[in-house]
Amino acid sequence: MTFYLALSVLLFCVGLAGVLARRHAIMALIGIELMLNAANINFIAFWRHSSAADDLSGMFWMIFSVAIAAAEAAVGLALVILVFRHRRSVRLDELESLKG
Amino acid sequence: MVARAVLPEICTAFLALLVLTVDLAWLTTWSESARKTLLCVVCTLALGIAWILLDRNWEPVAIPTLGWMASPGVTCLKGLIAALTLGSLWLSRESSFTKHVGEYFALTLLAAVGAMILCSTQHLILAFTGLELLSLSLYVLTAFHKDRALSAEAGLKYFLFGGVSAATMLYGFSLLHGATGELLLPKVAMKLAAGPVEPIAVMGVLFASAGFAFKISAAPFHLWTPDAYQGATPGSAAFIASVSKLASFALLAQVTWVGWNPAGVAGNASLGSAKPGWIAFFAFAATASIVIGNLAALAQSGFRRFIAYSGVAHAGYMLVGLIANTQDAAYSVLYYAVTYAIGSLGLIAMSAILENRRGSDAISGFAGWMRESRFLAVCLMVFLLSQAGIPPLAGFFAKFYVFSAALKSHGAPHGVFWLVAASLVASCVALYYYLRIVRAAFEARDLAEAGQAPGMPALWITRAWIGACALLLVWWGCFPDKLLSLLRGS
Amino acid sequence: MTGVLDILWLIPALPLLVSAILSLTPARVKGGAAPLSIGALGLGFLIACAALAEAVSDPGQVRAHNFTWFEFGSSAVKIGWVLDPLSALMLVMVTFVAGWIFVFSIGYMSHDENFTRFYCFLSLFTSAMLGVVMSNSLLMLFACWEVMGLASYLLIGFWHHRPSAAAAARKAFIYTRIGDIGFLLGMLWLYAETGTLLLYDNGAGCLEANALTQLAGAAISTGMAASTGIALLLFCGAIGKSGQIPLHVWLPDAMEGPTPVSALIHAATMVAAGVFLMARIHPLSTATASAKPIVTATAPANATAQSAQPAVRMEAAPKSQAHAEAAAKPTEAGGDSTSSPTLTLNVMAWVGALTALLASLVAVAQYDIKRILAYSTVSQLGFMFLGLATGGPAVGVFHLLTHAFFKALLFLGAGSVIHGCHEEQDIRRMGGLWRRMPATFGTYAVGMMALSGVPLLFSGFWSKDEILHSALAWSGSKWPFALGLVAAVATAFYMTRQMAYVFFGPHRGHPAMYEQGHRIPVTQPHESPMVMTLPLGVLAACAILLTVVGTPMWPWLHSVLSGHAPEVRREVSVGVLFAMLISILAAGTGFTAGWICYMRRRASGFNDGDPLQTRIPSIWRCLESRGWIDELYKMSFGIWTAAAGRFCDWLDRIVLGGGVRMIQNAALATAWMGRLWDEFFLNGGFARGCEQTRNSADRASLVQNGQIQRYLRILAGALALVALWIIWK
């Protein structure tokens, strides 16, 4: 069990590090996807180790989160493309018209 | 019975699809404003008729397996959400920004469905999907002004911040799920109270709280707020500021009061040191919000960003009520959220008029407002003073309820006392910046010098919404229990 | 029987209605404003008189009319109004004095283009004050209190084209808000402890025996009883509103408004509200754990304790048992008794005495006719608090009432002088006016003698004498009495000085008036019209007539305020006579000194130095700059800000990295907060404040640099820090 949890922790933090360190918007998106996947590992692991026999809640969490992740990816990429049309670049550190 | 409990959501969702179909099928050749007007009328009529036909005298319905809970009070809250949604839809007529009117309306209404779901769910998966429905629609709505680079930038920033927060929140839920194995808030509370709280449960609660802090824009998770408000069109900004905040607070109140209450299960108040760490976290967030929100609001020269920062401060005040964690406090936070949402809708409508009139949303543009439209100036004053918490207005009672509920709680009297004291001191600072705008509006300004004719180019319908909001704030200020009994459903 | 009680709400409602009507009236229509406002107040006055008659008929009874305003949680928040001698007297006084001020304004403001708006604000202001006076719930009281603050903001800044007026208005608003935080906290605390904000509610109110015992018993962590804490917090509100040290600086600036407004603020309303509040909650400030306080509707007063000791007349309605015991002692002073006053009373007495002294000294060195009166108000308010603390509500409120009349009189007189001298406010430019403005001179003289306490004939003498007496007999300390005594001397002195400058000696008009070699000024001072002198006359008469209700022979007011029937006393104790002698001596000293300094050696020209200035220049300078209080605030907060700034620089240099940057920003925010306070405490330079705020906020909002990844770093940093803290706690 600890193995899965540790794995998910590491995956979550790798994703977070990617979001924080990479300049490219799509890479940030990839990071977010990894973070969501980290949660999924937990859900499946907890489902497998759950005490109630007919408890499928972990499974359903995972299914719904996958759907949400897909929707998020679609919207996020559309936004990235939109920004790219305006600026011809999707470097995150160049997005600073809004501040103060 | 079940149908009645989810009727508002079903109506709104169907309306969204209907509007989309109608627009795409028949209206594509019309002008943008005509389409907006027609769709606004359709939405208003549909929601209005639904509201009139709705039976409001029934016993509360709880469907435990679905984690659904509805009552006349909750339905009233949803009615308020519908009304605020309509307000922001009508407000979208103030500016021209898109050719995809049907999509805009459909997305706004779908977001409203998400917001309504948040009001009555006690199911963690449903709560998360509802939150995401709301958030995803909002990201798109923020970026909807496709010709504006600022709008796209705001949308992307909002999305990235929200995406990270959502992932954090989901991770928190996964840990919480692992520690408790439950999906329904009451059962989660029971599990949390049953034994010593495990570290992963604490972490889960903490991560989920961070996600909530993003939704309610509490510092230091507030950083998206000013950018999103500034970049979005007035209608979207109004929706974010009013509906999204209101629904998020409704959910958060539910979660903290029902799900994470350390003493939630009768007879087991002895959790002591093992209580989940969200109280400490929210105390931290509340303090930070109050300080940062008020200070930054003081420094703003743009009205939209000003609204955003003052909203951060208000989130801090509301968190003080949540920390108290009593039933009364939960209701008082709802009350606060409602008055805040109404005030924000009004203020953003003002900012829309300001931008149309002066070309920018600089606060200095309010000079001479009084001369140009007495009605708008007085309404502006009502909104600002209500947000500032001056007694005869609803905003004062919101603060009064929240703070007195906080002081009455017996969880951590001293800590809460200091928090309340700090809030009051901060609200004194806040008063200063609110008054600054009021004074600007009432100052004389030479119109000829500014090269502008008297009269304010605001649609009468916008004026009507503004007037209605101001009237509500005054009315609920004079009779505060009206709103409270509405929310309680009595 | 309950007839008057049922229509009592009309008293504030009428002016409110008038104000609403006037706010909708276009500015062109000037005709109806004054008659309407005055009519509403007149009607209110009649009702108040009826209410007074009823209250006096059975002074021990507190009649309250409560109703539920709204439900909150399990408990309902009720509001209502109360009719007891205190509120009835205040109602009569406020409607009467404000009514005459309204009349006076007809003349004074006749040329102003915003005449209607002025009456609109005045009515709103008065209505709020009336609401404060009669409300039976702290919540309602607070609401009216805030409305009054808002109205005063509008009125002080009425001539908003003057920068100084706008600054003064903001200063007044902010300073009183500082006090109000205390008020609000105290109120919330009280609500949390007792669950009610009603003052009197058939035994369930928070000023009645049950709640008081509970409050006095409940101790908080510092060892203070809850009642003490609450009373002190409420006192903060009173300090702000009534301009006591250290929040007094707004009051002298508040005279930037039109003179009738000053009269209203300084006499009948606003500042009186603070004193009134403390009188209202007096049971709370005397509540001690051992002694059960005796002021309720159910137990009509402590008549036994009082009648057992007829000789101690001036002990004036001891409301706590501590005082009742003190009074019951045969040693007539009652001072060195066994029980000492509560902490609240101590604080109140010291604050009051210090304010009285400091403000009266500062008043000696001012040249602006209204500013002198303003400082005099601060000083007299100090006297009132001293009286409240040492002698109970009756003593303080008596002075409040008499002061309302003669201070209104003085301000209106000053207004008349200013009007007559063509908006001249500097007393060095006046002089010799007694011949040109006889009516103003006569009434002003009455007011002046009442204020400085000329014996026997003037109301001010009796009320002040009573305060001095009770301070002398106070069991706490003798120092407040000494301070008060010096203040009384100074009062007589500065009033003599003012009279000498304004009304005697040659006229020293402004140089601009002597145009092209004319020997006499082009424009002469002139007497004001009838509509302005009539109110002066009426108020002057009242300042004298009010004497009859408060002499030791027939202390009607005390008896009524302390809840029992008035009766005539035949014997007057030695202590009373002694105190009277002392206060006569004090006034006499002041007059004589003033006479020597100013009357014998009259100033003949504008540039003649003040006699005191030539003799003791160093002290004079201190007083002239108002004790350097404003500068003191500036200095102390400035130093703090600079230190915080240096600390931030240091942080900036040695600490790098995103997570810790938060701390730096917090520190910056602190520094900036300090600067903000600095600006608030400064001389009202708010325009400059905004500028500085903007600059420092640029530093403070470094966080929001538009970089989404910085936002995310802050998010992650906060999360990581809290997570680490929770795990390894």
Next chain:
Amino acid sequence: MEGGFIAMPTDVILWILGGLILISAVMSLALRNLIHCALFLMVCFLGLAGLYLHLNAVFSGLVQALVYVGAVGIILIFAILLTEGGGTETGSHLGSQWRTGIGLAVLLAFALLGAVSNSPQTTQAARHTEEPTVREIGLKLMTDYLLPLQTIGLLLTAAAIGAVVLAMQEPKPRKDETP
């Protein structure tokens, strides 16, 4: 499977899968070429799918493979092609304060690992070895999870509308307000 900071699973396949997931995740974020990143991400997703299959969650594994590898991965590659063209970033591919970012992530990892290693729950043995049938899952979806399912439907609708509206090339592009 008890005790220790990270308990040692006896199963070698688990170690291999875990290693694969982590390494490909790191690679997908560390590489300069965006297309390579996306490909590694798909490897990571596949590894996760394998992990789920290994845990007897066949349905989840299939969902993971279909949705993530099939849908999300493909969209990502499209987006990369649409925005960057070639795929390789010019200039630094790391933000200016990337060290701080990674440091914060490491800090958070420490906190979480601390929590995870102290959790008593983590020593429970596996109970679920039976795989739920698709029919079971479908029934549950239509009863207990009806409302979330509906919501997801709306969510996907909203996302589809939003993505189409935002990404659609307008017929007549007007001039930018802020060039």
